[in-house]
Every structure is written in C-alpha cells, then in structure tokens.
Amino acid sequence: MKRYKVEVTRVDEYVIEIDETIINQEWISEFEKFFWDVNDLKDLASHLAIVQATEGKNSGMIEGFGHITRDGELPFSCEDYDSNGVLLPEEERRKAEPGFNIKIRYEEEIDTYITELK
Template identity: 35%
Template sequence: MKKFKVEVTTTNTYEIELDEDVINEEWMQEFRETFYSFNSLEEHAQQIAEQRVRNVERNNTFLEGYGRVRIKDYGFDSKNWDSPVEGITVTVIDEGEITETEVVEIQ
C-alpha cells in the first residue's frame, strides 16, 4: 500500500462589512464574555474570514459566535433564502482556487 502526503494551497479573498451601529462596543463586550477577547473590528473581520475558509459546506452561513451571516457569493445573496443577523456581510471575491499542490510519497 502506498501512502502520500498531499498539501494543497488555496487562495480565498473576502470583503467583510461590519456595521458599527450593530457590532458596537456593547456587542463586542458580550462576545468577549463568551468567545474570544477581540477588541477591534479588524480582529472580527479576520475571524469571520477564517471561519468561512474552514466551512467546508459553502452554503452553510452559520459562523460560531456570529450566527447566520449574510453571504454574497458570485451573484447569490443568502439574504434571499436565509435569515442572517444584522450587521455582518461577507462578499466572496475569490474562494478556493487551487494555487499549488505538492505530493510526496511517504515511506
């Protein structure tokens, strides 16, 4: 039996919109009490994008700590079929394009 280690590198690019009237200091304080000690919108944008990358099922709009967020993906808008929370919109610019694959046989 042969065994291979395969490393696939992808590029994902998102535009994350956070409404400061919704994702305000009070909201962030409640988030810190339950999830992570984020103090800036930039930290939230990074977390949202990273969760989207890890979300294998792309039609699932639920992100831990945020709920169902609005996803705008190549002409589709989850607001039309989902009930997303207010204040967070993820626009997919580029998602999952394979940029490099490396295969090494493991002895």
C-alpha cells in the same frame, strides 16, 4: 504499496463587511461575555474568514454571530423548509444578523505538491 506526501495550498479571498454603527462597543462587550476578548474589528473579520474558509459558503449559523449573509443573501439552508420540503413563510425563515456580510471574491484556488515517499 506506494505512499505520497501531498501538500495542499488553498487560497480564498473574502471582503468582510462590518457595520460599525451596529457592531459597536456595546455589541462587542456583550459578545465578550460569552466568547473571547476582541481587540478590534479585525479580530471579528479574521474569525469570520476562518469560519467561511473551513465550513464553506453554505455554512449555517455562526456561533456568536448568528446567520451571516454571503454576498448580501443568506446561504441555502434546510431550516427554511418544513418537514415536507415546502418553503416556510417569510416570517418563519431565518433572519440575517445585521452588521455583517461576507463578500466572496473567490474560493478554492487549490494547488497540490506531491512527493513520493520511500
């Protein structure tokens, strides 16, 4: 049996937009009551980028943040449809959490490096 060590390098690039008029000290203080201490907005941007990279562009609600738009729109979700596959009325669909947007510059530029193991 042949065995291979495969190193995968992935490069994604996002622009995380945070509206400081909405995501202000009051918002952060409330967030910190339930999650973690936030040093600055970079902490939030870093977390959103990690969730985006690990869960993908169609990830649903992000705990502590709500439903975040990608490129200005909410990603597809079955939550917006009834049990028969019919799109729910607008007022019953998910709502985007104001104050955040993830601009996807590019995702999944992937390189692999393979070494045969003896």
